[in-house]
Amino acid sequence: MSAIGQLLRKPLTFVSGEYGMAAVLLLLAVFFSVLTIEEKSPEGASAGRKLAKEIINGLDKGPINFPKEGPINFPKNPRIFIASGDNQAGRDFAKTLEDALLKKELTVVGKGIGGPPLILREMEKAGKIDLIATAASMKKLPVFDTYLEQHSDSLIGLIHPKSYRWPVFLTVDNFRNITSQIAVIAILAIGMTMVIITAGIDLSVGSMIALSAVVTCKIIEIMGGEAGAGVPTLVIASVAGIAVCSLAGAFTGLVVSRLCVPPFIATLAMMQVLRGGAFKIAKNDTIFEKVPASFQWLGNGLSFGIPNCVILMLILYIAAHIIMNKTILGRYIYATGANPEAARMSGISPRNIKLIVYAICGATAGLGGVVMASQLQSGAGTYGETYELMVIAAVVVGGTSLFGGKGRIFGTLIGAFIIAVISNGMNILLLGSETQMIVLGLVILIAVILERIRSGEWRNPIGG
Template sequence: MSALGKILRKPIEFVSGEYGMAAVLLLLCILFSVLTIEEKSPEGTKAGNKLTDDIVKLIEQDSVNFPKEIRVFIAAGKGKSGEDFVDSLGKGLDSKGINVIGKAVGDTLRIKKAIQATGEIDLIATTSLMRNFPVFDSFLGEEREVIRASSMVVNDTLIKGEKTTLIAPRTYLWPIFLTPVNLRNITSQIAVIAILAIGMTMVIITAGIDLSVGSMIALSAVVATSIIEKMGGAAEAGTSVFLIASLAGVLVCTLSGAFTGIMVSQFSIPPFIATLAMMQVLRGIAFKIANNETISDVPANFQWLGNGLSYGIPNCVILMIILYTLAHIMMNKTQLGRYIYAIGANAEASRMSGISPKKIKLIVYAICGATAGLGGIVMASQLQSGAGNYGVTYELMVIAAVVVGGTSLFGGKGKVLGTLIGAFIIAVITNGMNLLLLGSETQMIVLGLVILVAILIERLRSGEWRNAVGG
């Protein structure tokens, strides 16, 4: 082994090991957390509580300029956040015996009139968002300074003017990537791809591939929404209609997957060719059913699966977790799972052992169709509509998730939970690049390189590249 090979061996073995991709996911999260750090401001009740503490400490540190008898006016923009800020700050200052002589919540004109009507004010407390609004200029006067003394706990949130002083909550640094909204977006956005990747993992473990999953997303979505439209639409369709429509969409895709499985197993058509043909056929059928239009006559509560929350967790993510749990049990604890691995490792040896590769492949492609159908229902629910152009290029993202998750394109190796990690790696990379405002062309280059590196790592780890012809 060359010196370079010895150097690279351990990192490659670690990354391709059981916990390697999880470590990569963690490192990516850390990287994008660092790259997306921005100055943020507290809002609502949290901002009011923090500013209460700052004003109390300010009085304790500089009792000459800010005695406990200071007259405080509280101002905030309209909306619930502003109301919560004024309410919490007012109660906090009252509890400390600090004199609040006026409050105003609303637009700048209303705040200006309220301040004018109040009389002499020593300190105006407002939100970080309103701190630089010109409404306060006339009350601060011509000469003003931002107090930056290191001993001041409020730092640069204190603007001292000729007539009064303006104070706002302290800002802080926090990664946009780690905000609850963004993390929830990542899980919701990856749910469809992750669900599809369950079936794709099983197909690839058998040394096959399915390029038709993106088209099956569109087919399932169109079938479900067209049934809802015909059985009452937005006005009359209820839960039973949703269930029937969803089952129909999944069933159609399951049968489509089974048909592909027959083509591959019974007629020995290469999976790439068979699924490439089905990709075109199913996409065309989806457009036909939808009449080249978007079907949107569905009730708002159809979004429950795609956009609804249960205990703060997106329902589509809960479905994804359930499916991955079942798939993990099936692949590791059942006879079918063992047969899938056996066929991928050596189909001929499996046949001689009494396993039917044709039957197993048919089942696997049918499962892949079913998961694609479920993904289509989730997407239709998220977008509250169905169209023939749904799921375009999704097959590439799904294959990328499976490969990055450690499943070998040559069959026989792979784990469902590894695929889930791979799906999150793809989602984190995509989300991180969006937050960094990188263009779509850059994202395509990066994702392509990620797939290539994942395959290269797998080949280097296995050592099979040495057996290539001409090597």
């Protein structure tokens, strides 16, 4: 018992500590995993090998499952038809299966690799078919019923690799989904965390996404010309998109720090100006024509199986963590938020610090815009609408105090993931968008209440 207690103590202190939200995230993941356990179909080459083995063994023993009328005995050398989808996994499946069957000198009378109409045509061409071998995901495809109806005299078996039960939520594909879906918001949340730690707020980040996406795509369009844009053009355009937003952020910073305009109002105004600007540059349209597919590398590409935008996000988080915890700038940012007067007395210029954090926030928003433009291979003034609220939600759920001075960069990352996991999990559970909004709102509320209770602030006699 005490051994288990020893083992549990560490995670328990972790959960009740600053990163308590990590526990919420973990719980959510477990919750969605349990709820989404479903039949999964094996895919690709391994599924092909497995199925070939099953067919060969099955022929030795005799009966093979028949879709309509139960097990049936087949001739020693049945005429086999292979059906699969026309993607990498489908082609691999068909190829390994065919190779393995031919090696055993079995008869493959035809292959249908593609959409149902093509499969049906290929089946018609193949002549008499005894056995259809197909991927598990295609076993219910009505095209096979269509064929059976037309050939009701023949006895046809359908075999597929055995599916297994596994949570849809807990798949590599889905992790790629969640992480690349949240990358944009998480990147924006870095700058927002810094701004909120100085007790400020930036409502213009959603508009900056649009501005950056539009500027980037516009420059690609201008510089690309007829030959299409090369890598240097893409880099220059992206940097320009980030620079424009960084300048816009710096301008907000000037208004906030030098003219002492409350950040809520200053950034509210900038939100309108920047979105209007984005619409104007894009001429109320979507810029896409000359944006090359290679631009998708950042947003949709993979390196070592990890989405590139997620790698970028992680690098940025590590860099931001170092800045906030190991550098003077980071200390100054915390000091400015915790007590600006004391910070000023000790020789820090809160004005300059504010200017810098709004510029950084603009830069991260610009980068987020570039990532979104890359994910969508286009730019339009409508991008990133209401994202500022999601970003602020991620920061707050991550434990950063809106009153400044308190907050952790990695807490924000966890906050962003909580939001992503909820919306992804609920999509997979087939819940409609209205339910998702309610749940997301409640989770944000619970997260901030937990934070208040943990910090003891809920007892504050003057209220929130």
